Amino acid sequence: MTSLNVFWLHLIKAKEQKIPEHIDYQSLHYSILEGFSKKPSKQDLFKITFQKSGDYSNTLDLYNNLLFAEFDEIPNDLVSYIRLYVPLLMANKLKPSRPLIITHFAQSLDGKICTSSGKSKWISNEDNLNHSHRLRAMVDAVMVGGGTIKADKPKLTVRRVKGNNPKRIFWCNSIHDYSSYHAHDTFTILIADKDIIKRKPKGIDHHISYSKENQPIKEVLAKLKDFGVSSIFIEGGSITLSNFYEAQLIDLMQIHIAPVIFGSGKCAFEMAPIDEVSESLKLDGFFSSSDNHILYHGKPIYNV
Ligand SMILES: NC(=O)c1ccc[n+]([C@@H]2O[C@H](COP(=O)([O-])OP(=O)(O)OC[C@H]3O[C@@H](n4cnc5c(N)ncnc54)[C@H](OP(=O)(O)O)[C@@H]3O)[C@@H](O)[C@H]2O)c1
Numbered sequence: 001m002t003s004l005n006v007f008w009l010h011l012i013k014a015k016e017q018k019i020p021e022h023i024d025y026q027s028l029h030y031s032i033l034e035g036f037s038k039k040p041s042k043q044d045l046f047k048i049t050f051q052k053s054g055d056y057s058n059t060l061d062l063y064n065n066l067l068f069a070e071f072d073e074i075p076n077d078l079v080s081y082i083r084l085y086v087p088l089l090m091a092n093k094l095k096p097s098r099p100l101i102i103t104h105f106a107q108s109l110d111g112k113i114c115t116s117s118g119k120s121k122w123i124s125n126e127d128n129l130n131h132s133h134r135l136r137a138m139v140d141a142v143m144v145g146g147g148t149i150k151a152d153k154p155k156l157t158v159r160r161v162k163g164n165n166p167k168r169i170f171w172c173n174s175i176h177d178y179s180s181y182h183a184h185d186t187f188t189i190l191i192a193d194k195d196i197i198k199r200k201p202k203g204i205d206h207h208i209s210y211s212k213e214n215q216p217i218k219e220v221l222a223k224l225k226d227f228g229v230s231s232i233f234i235e236g237g238s239i240t241l242s243n244f245y246e247a248q249l250i251d252l253m254q255i256h257i258a259p260v261i262f263g264s265g266k267c268a269f270e271m272a273p274i275d276e277v278s279e280s281l282k283l284d285g286f287f288s289s290s291d292n293h294i295l296y297h298g299k300p301i302y303n304v
Contacts, residue, residue, distance in 0.1 A: 004078065004081060007081055008134070008161065011085050012163050015137065016164060080288055083286075084131070087252070097222060099140070099224055099232045100232070101232050103244070104131075104233060104253075104255075105236050105241070105256070107255060107256070107258070108258060108261055108262045108265075109258070111267050111268070114265050114266050115262055115265045116264045116266075118147075119151075121152065123260070124258055125291050125293050127290040127293075128295065132235070133158050135254075136158045137158045137161060137163025137164060138231075140166055142156045142166045142168060143169040143170075143171060143233070143234045143240065145172070146174060147237050148240075149172070169232065170192075171240055173192065175196050176201075178201050178204055189207065190204040190206070190207045191220055193209065197209055206227065217247045217249060221249070238266045241268050242271055245271070245300075248304075254296065255295070256294070256295050257296065258293050259292055281302075283299060283300050
């Protein structure tokens, strides 16, 4: 088994044991950052000690350290695992009043997430499909909008790597066919208008009613916390991503860029026009590459 696979098993174990409730963040900090600052041996790589009790008063600092620290002595692929997945273990500490929101989607070089007929399978490559299954395993829930259910019928389960299935969250404005979503993989929450919920669609285990006119997204997110959801991976599509971006609720954004050009199709974000480049959303993050494709991973910097 490669060291990456072993590291992944450690992360899965941490996630399954709901370690973030009890984690001693200081010890996580020292073992990852300082423990590894000396020349690490193979054993050091797995020296992430998850201990009960304790609180880390400055969780955000730790999170930023993990995301942006220079890890000179550690192999690059392991550094990317630490940056991509470890922060998700801290979700409930980072955002006490709502779930942490991460998005990840694949787009063409000209910024399209699907063709004009709505096809998106597969813009990304094998590595990225594995990565998106790892993200699913690291979060409490995966969310998609009604347009994605209609176009792709995504299973939203973890199949390519070891790990548990996240809860599924569907945000819909009209009724869709959910009958292929079975409770035995995981449970499914529908966020929709009360008229849709009244029709008791098959395949849905729980629901949250939502009315665009009088309910901010934040209220829905607070209710999701009651279902034990501390982190959500929004897979798409455009309308759901744009709504969350406009509400300044995306905490981490990952964009996979494939070497193809569609020339037409949907963009990930469709919003009111801006006049000046200076009005654009800025992100702080980094690029990594895999097999002629690239992944951008960053934190949006919102103007408050
Ligand atoms: N490249 C990628 O990584 C990727 C990932 C995911 C999806 N996609 C593509 O994206 C396309 C679908 O995009 P889309 O623009 O249709 O977006 P979408 O977000 O999948 O679906 C939009 C629909 O979801 C419902 N919805 C979402 N948020 C809502 C809210 N706050 N209030 C009320 N209703 C809400 C609406 O109702 P309805 O129930 O009435 O539709 C809306 O029409 C598909 O073709 C899919 O293949 C690509």
